[in-house]
Amino acid sequence: MELRQLRYFVTVAEELHFGKAAERLAIVQPAVSQQVARLERELGLRLLDRTSRRVTLTGDGERMLREARAVLAAADRATEVAAELAAGQAGVFRIGSSAGLRERLDRGLSALRAAAPGIEIKVSSRPPAEQIEAVRTGELDVAFVRGPVAAGGVRAVPLWEEPLSVLLPAAFRDDGGVKLADLAELPLRLPPRPEDPALTDRLLLACREAGFEPVAGRPVDTFEDAVVEMTNGSPAWMVVYGNACDTADGALWMGPFAPPMTVTGQLVVRDAPAPPCLDVLVQAFS
Incomplete structure (x- = not known):
């Protein structure tokens, strides 16, 4: 046909x-x-x-x-x-991305390539503040960031709600969802705030609303290194993006919060002019 x-x-x-x-x-x-x-x-x-x-x-x-x-x-x-x-882009479309978005990017870029098979796509990963500034100056055409966006010269289009899961010692496992108050005495390990302000601000606010100030653990350099350290006798808890695992093996367990926690994922574009076919981008990456 x-x-x-x-x-x-x-x-x-x-x-x-x-x-x-x-x-x-x-x-x-x-x-x-x-x-x-x-x-x-x-x-x-x-x-x-x-x-x-x-x-x-x-x-x-x-x-x-x-x-x-x-x-x-x-x-x-x-x-x-x-x-x-x-x-509009001389055949090159420049996208800023964040950690943990590979699946969403793969799906969205496949749809984008189907619509524009000849376009060259360049993806760069950098801290959210740098992505937003790069969009504002025109170095990037769009960026995907999590959490609120407050900057002149750009606008943010909310696309998805991303669930948060907790990674912690298996002794704290709760298949019905982990309550933040139960973690008040356990150190919280977070990346440096400039690298992921949405996660840091979301967690600190949630802990305070639960009635405690979290114990500050060592900053997370890489997820893999932190897992190794926690597996080998440095009890702490971390928060990761995405749905929780269904199984729990070994010293650590990953599962949901109770009540569930999410952060908003947003598409950041210039205020004017907006990138070509913004509606197509929103549909592709939602």
């Missing part, structure tokens, strides 16, 4: 006349008839009833007309997206 066949079928269905459809498409009538007949053979459906006097849609044809219009609209939009992106 080709887009050309769908376009011919839609035109005939709208005109209910092969001759008029051919005139509208600026091709000869036999070509229209052949392609529509070929589409019917490939689908195994009769889409049109033809007599010497008139052409009408069958029940299958009416259903197929709706679907064909949707497919053609998507194809036309993809062409527009590709043209806008290429014209």
